[in-house]
Amino acid sequence: MSTPLGLAALTVLDTPPLQHVDLAERHGFDTIGLRLLPAAPGTTAYPLHEDDAALSALVRRLADSPVQVFDLEIIRLGPDFDPSDYAPLLEAGARLGARAVLVGGDDPDRARLTDSYARLAELCASYGIVASLEFMPWTAVPDAKTAVEIVAGADGPARSVLVDALHVARSSTTVADLAAIPREWLHYAQMCDGATPAPRDHAELIRHAREERLVPGTGGIDLPAIWSALPEGLPVSIELPNEPLRQAIGTDAWLEQLVTATGAVLGRVPATAIVE
Structure with a gap:
């Protein structure tokens, strides 16, 4: 079964949406992810939901492209969360044909967080979009079980x-926790590798996640074991920010390397084909 490949927003976050589509086409990606809201105050995002001209231009560009928008980023569920604040983002996502929105859980009150997620998921459903709750060890949703x-x-x-x-x-x-996730709740997964041993403090965990991910097969994460617990053919988004490595060889060579390395993990190509 063929596995759709996506080019995540964070991998080329300095690239505006129109050029993001160009890169995806050039390197054989099926989908892209777009960051419309910043992950942290002051960080890069492309608020297409606030710029109708830019949104319309991207809709026209996608109409002539085999590349599709898969996911949007990022909605954070904090103590003061109000789903209606995100209706413009989801309206833009529906125009783009997006299938998922990435959700982070930041509210330490579990009952309130669960209620916020439920209300967001209900709103997302009205736009034909799923609310993909991502577990991250420094958040109020630190692991798959949570x-x-x-x-x-x-x-x-x-x-x-x-x-x-x-x-x-x-x-x-x-791996058992991953295998226990209901299949109907899995819509895509994010691929990268990482250094071992892992950082111990949250600040370093966040920095590594945003700046120092590694090419699949070059770090210490057991990627084959992870993917063995996920459904065959589940769409994969390559989320792999690492500016020093990218700048050393250039964006085009970097993306070719990521596609080849990801293919090796997924069984598409032999690992010996990976360019070091």
Whole structure:
């Protein structure tokens, strides 16, 4: 079964959406992810939901492209979360044909967090989008078990858990935990490798996640074990920011390397084909 490949926003975050499509076409990606809201204050994002001209231009560009938008980033569920604040983002996502929105859980109150997720998932469903709750070890959703508990408590449509290889390896998540996620809640997974041993403090975990991910097969994460627990053919988004490595060989060579290395993990090509 063929596995759709996506070019995540964070891998080329300095690239505006129109050029992001160009890169995806050039390197054989099936989909792209777009960051419309920043992951942290002051960081890069492309708020297409606030710029109708830019949004319309991207819609026209996608109409002539084999590349599709898969996911949007990022909605954070904090103590003051109000799903109506994100209706413009989801409206833009529907125009782009997006299938998922990445969700982070930042509210330490588990009951309130679960309720916020349920309300967001319900809103997302009205736009044909799933709310993919990503577990990250420095958040209020630190591992797969917690993500499953929250999503299970949100009875309703558009429920989804996002598996990121880096967060699997740097949390208490096991392969058995991944295998226990209901298949209907898995819509895509994020691919990368990472250095071992993992950083111990949250600041370094965050920095590594945003700046120092490694090419699949060059770090210490057991990627084959992770993917053995996921459904065959599950769409894969390559999320792999590492500016020193990218700048050393150039963006085009970098993306070719990532595609080849990811193919090796997924069984598409022999590992010996990976360019070092």
